[in-house]
Amino acid sequence: MKLISLVIVLITGAILIYGTMDMPDWGDPDSPASLHVSPRYITKTLEETATPNMVTSVLADYRGYDTLGETTVIFTAGMVCILLLRSLGGKISKLDT
Amino acid sequence: MFDFIVSKYNYWMYIVLMMIGFYAMIGKNNLVKKIIGMNIFQTAIILFFVSIACKKGGATLPIIKHAHGAEHAIKVSHYLNPLPHVLMLTAIVVMVATLGVAIAIIIKIYREYGTLEENEILRKLK
């Protein structure tokens, strides 16, 4: 079992490293990620959202719907914990049943 | 060659981290170790995303300086890419939520079976 996992992990890692060969260099200011969508967030944030902090403006405005999803995730986790743990009672161990 | 390694090595480090976590998730027998592996995996992904945002050459935090002061041109190359940071704020929350649910289930498993070793639990289940 451990050997199989090790083989799977090595294969996955090798594929991921193979993918990095064509990646833009680390910190390259001309990488596609820095040129395509994000410039608008940087240059227009004051004008469009009146917020100097771009992370805030993207989080709460441009992609605010993701943030609603994020709060929903937390709410879901909370409700799942209530669903699972509230009916625990005091019994600690029922090993033999 | 050396330039190539320097420009890529940080991605490789994150991949190594990810694979350590991945191995713990699928290879370890103890449930808590699996969860620790899960956390390492997700944290490595977060590091990977944040490293996409990096820009060399004097780029700084994605907060506009002197926003309320004198007008001056905002250049894209002066600030880091804010989008990966935003995505990872969401991903961190998802990670914490998954961790919470997993630990809630672990607590219940421990109360029911008295152990956290997967093979012992499966034996008790039969």
Added chain:
Amino acid sequence: MIDQAPILIIVVPLMCAFLTPILGQLNKKLCYFWVVSALTASVVFSVITLQVVLKSGAIHYYLGNWAPPWGIEYVIDHLNALMLVLVSSVALLVAIYSKKSVEQEVSGKTAFYTVFLLQVVGFLGIVITGDLFNLYVFLEIASLAGYGLIAAGEKGALIASFRYIIMGTVGACFYLLGVGYLYMVTGSLNIADLANILPDLYSSKVVLVAFAFFMVGIAIKMALFPLHVWLPDAYTRAPSSASALLAPLMTKVSIYVMIRIIFTVFKPCFSIETLPVAKIMVWVGIAAIIAGAIMALAQTDFKRMLCYIIVAEVGYMVGGIGLANPIAIKGAILHLLNDAVMTLGLFLVAGIITYKLKSHTLSDFHACFRKIPLTMIAFVIFALSIIGVPPTGGFFSKWYLIQGAVIAQNWSFVVVLLGSSLINVILFFRIIEIGYVFHDSDQNHSHGEKKITINEAPFSMLVPTLTVAISIILIGIYNQEIVKNIIQFAVPEL
């Protein structure tokens, strides 16, 4: 109002989910009606959306009115709209059905219904969105809710749920890695925008790896054959209304995501022609069908048997997509619809049997036809549909799939499809036979004949089950119209 219908499909159940715990504090009984009415609204809005799509083509809805690559958009085309109606109506039927079984099986009713609604919100959000990262967020909502619903089940559910968490998180992490790799070389997260940028980058290794990770991540979520190990335990132990919600939808929604990634994010010329993905998918599909059918034969537990049938059905759809000709894909999408309805029906029957007999092993089916006749009639209809007997829906989608396989000249897929239909005959006629045994063989004459009386399931469980049974026949009868008006347009250009 009609302009806002796409967002209301999601927002109404989401807001209702936030309010459910408060309502539960006031009166626990209200939760049930609250959930049913929230989902009814969702069904209404998704039907309105479908009509708009049918009349005027794809809808683009900009959230917060930010134009697409910068903001998040909803894109609803024919495939989406069909899935939305399917998901919301399946959820509504399960919600109506859940009343009695939740009372019997689950202790925290308020929390259960909240998580139930969030689960539906997660599915709807995955289906409707046009943004890869938004899809991830809703995928996680659906997964987290699923872990909780499964863990609330019977003995052994906890460890099943924990294994599902590990597998599911690996799947979601792989998906997120795929998003990261694509973002790195394109700088965009919007599906339509990516589809425009990507053709120039098809030779890039990054894109190749991203595609592979998307595929593996989604395959874990849909329980494609070698990665299906989490599914049987999880759905067998889950409470019956939870498994009736999860079993038909989780796999189908994942298959929808797979179709989107293969045909919308990447163009077929990349995913089908340059890579051997299609061939791999057909062979994995064949393996899944064989493995699922054989494992199903070996089971003595009804729900577990159904789980392995799901594994086989996933094989049908993945294989159908992999055949990569319009007829096979039409068949796969029609089968998506049919299979969701059929598995829903079978799990509803399983839930009724669990509710009545407190068990779901096959040997407990003795004399079921006399005890719960109406349920068993519905069961026979679903069984016929899974086997593929006309005029039930299952026949027509299998017909399209076989036609597609013949066009693609993939004879092994044809043989496996027919073979698994035969195995399904054995599976279901075995149960029907047990159901017709009216005497208990162990205690036949010594105790005298025990009178078996009709003890039909409660009204709230019976109505949804019969509705599903009727709708599977209706889908079969009107399959031409469904294919001509909706699925025709959902098939990508090859």
